[in-house]
Amino acid sequence: MTAAAMVAEFDDVAGWTADAVEQLGDGYAIPAACRGSASPAALAWLAEACELSAGTTLLDVGAGVGGPAAWAARRFGVRAVLLEPMQTACRAATRLFGLPVLAADGARIPLRTNSIDTAWCLGVLCTVEDKAALLGEIHRVLRPGAPLGLLVVVASGRRSQPLPEGNHFPVQYELDRLLDGAGFSLVEQTTRPDIAPLSWSRRLEEVTAAVAAQHRADPAYRLAARQSERLSRLFSSGHLSMQLIHAARRP
Ligand SMILES: C[S@@+](CC[C@H](N)C(=O)[O-])C[C@H]1O[C@@H](n2cnc3c(N)ncnc32)[C@H](O)[C@@H]1O
Incomplete structure (x- = not known):
């Protein structure tokens, strides 16, 4: 996961997003820091599916800037732990939300076996x-029977447009096989609800515009913008869809 475009998208833009939020105000932090395209409706679905409650330990693997984990901590009182390999994104999450962040790869989670109540892995x-x-590492750290919430971009049919660099979108049967092979049972799956209230989208757009105004000329900004344009075209053509998944760790 070292393609320059992905570093631009997940590290440089993460830091710029935190800068813009600090200028605009704390109310912008969560919408701007949900970078796996998780709408509040999607987060609510995952939270209810995983039966989050106060004191639950929620590990967010590939947490990015930390918006989803911060949303769950504020709305449900969970004890959120973030894991993210990109250093600037880790610092951005700490700056914005002050939550504990493990700078690590999800394939080597520095946590004890059977120590986590719930895991999320959104857009990762x-x-x-x-x-x-x-998925094997997430299985190892979760307690037996624990819920896993996933947001997965799934591919279908033929593709005529180029993929964003470094992305490998699974088709549905591959995803089913991967989950089963890693020791998870699928509980429920639904297409991600698109709707976000205007107040949420407006805050996200303001942060996006502030980042663009400041960094448009930067080569990393152009790389990240190309990634998201490619992704948007694949969604518009129907090649990709965003799926929410509730799975349970088999003992
Ligand atoms: C589309 S972003 C989603 C961020 C966050 N989950 C959210 O919904 O806002 C994908 C994230 O996965 C992280 N990632 C990529 N490879 C990873 C790996 N091997 N282990 C953990 N995280 C990874 C990226 O650095 C990036 O922050």
């Missing part, structure tokens, strides 16, 4: 080549 699997290793 498609950026990882060895998905089985990542």
